[in-house]
Amino acid sequence: MKVPKSQKNSDHLLKFEASPDQYIETEMEIAAIVSRALVTEEKFLIRGVWKTAPSIIMTNSQMQANFDIRQYKMISMSCLEGADREAVTKQLLTEIQDIPKAVLQDYTKAIETQENYLRQQQMFFTAIAMIVLIMSLLHIMNSMRASILTSRYEFGILRAMGITDSKLYRIIAKEGIWYGALTNVLLLFLFGTILQKMMIYYMQHVVQFLHISASVPRHFVIMIVVFNMVISVLAVLLPTGQMLKNSVVKEIRQ
């Protein structure tokens, strides 16, 4: 990395506007690479000096050792929606012109690019999740429906024997609740072992959330469990209703 040769740095020198012989190259060890596109954005600088270089984040002691800058600080600010960003930037540049060792960096474009990229990723994975959800729902509904309709002969006999519609609904709903409860047990087991890790991986590496909670909120889990129960019960009650529309004789002759 190129750093000023002299420890008594002037503003001119720190902004890399001095002659090349005023700088020396030093070797530095990389502690971590931040994956966010912010630091590799090419157009984040107002002053066209470090156009294609990635940003390097340094500690205060490093800033002091390499540039003789003490108490290094960064002030973040963002324009209000609809504000004239260019005019604000120009004004800020004018304001800091006389402040020694001050540099203005504009991350707006980089943030927009990053957010757009994240949004696309989120949409892509949400769409995949929705497709998987719809496929699962159709599969569950269809298999439950098939399971009920293959037993229509037996249900027909029960109806002929005098079991009322409400009692039949009750028996079948009980089966649906059992099905839902067992799938919930399986779901919670998978959630505790694999699914939660997968979700955290997704949040960290795909959506790139920096600070995520290590667990899914409890109310969200409860919501999924209830949803699963409702789907299971509906999946058995709907074909039952369809079956009950037919006459007993027709059902027995199946």
Next chain:
Amino acid sequence: MEVLRLEHVEKTYRANDHAVKAVRDVSFQIHEEEVTAIIGTSGFGKSTLLNLIGGLDQLTRGKIIVKGKEIHQLCRKEMTLFRGRNIGFVFQNYSLMPVLNVYDNVALHRCAGQL
């Protein structure tokens, strides 16, 4: 004592524009402890008539009175309960539960009533 009376009972099956009269103007009475056999060739409407008497099917016209009660006037639930309490029906194909043994098949009716 009269336990069953049929008055001008008719049953017509309809499919789209087609109508088939399976039972046409049947009237008779059956008394307690009387054994009655209904005989006829295949397609004569015997099973349809028994289904109507057993409350398994809806008639198109006429009256069926079992133990003084007009069963075609009953609502779906009342008909189901009436069938469960008053009618014993042996189907042509027996309609046994294939997954149950003989005892359970016999006891099923009682269980179905308690469900």
